[in-house]
Amino acid sequence: MPTTLAAHRFWTIEDPEERAAQRIQFLKNASTLGGLLIAAADTHGKPSLAYRTRHTVGHASDAVTHQAHAAADRVGDAAGSAVDCVTDAVEAALKQLR
Structure with missing residues (x-):
């Protein structure tokens, strides 16, 4: 996540097309992290x-x-x-x- 924050700083980009592309990459990486966290916490119905x-x-x-x-x-x-x-x-x- 720190790399994603550093590499895809879409909020600092002025060009709308480049900003959109960086925002897509940022959100893709953030959602991948979220999926990993859900997969790590999923116990398939078993208690923790x-x-x-x-x-x-x-x-x-x-x-x-x-x-x-x-x-x-x-x-x-x-x-x-x-x-x-x-x-x-x-x-x-x-x-x-x-």
Whole structure:
């Protein structure tokens, strides 16, 4: 885009035909850039990478919490407070990601 701005300065040209030609080239380059941006952002109906990352982190934290509680059930109440600490740490990490 900087090259387009420098090379096709149609607003500084006095000759109407040359101005029109430069304006066409400028708009062609600008529209090509716009098309590239749309193509880069298009996810074909799938959620964005950021959304998928947050979603995966949420599932991972749920799995960790579930496994921690399952382990506490097997070990007994002595591990209950440790599970609560792990659960609190996972929730704090999730809050920082959001």
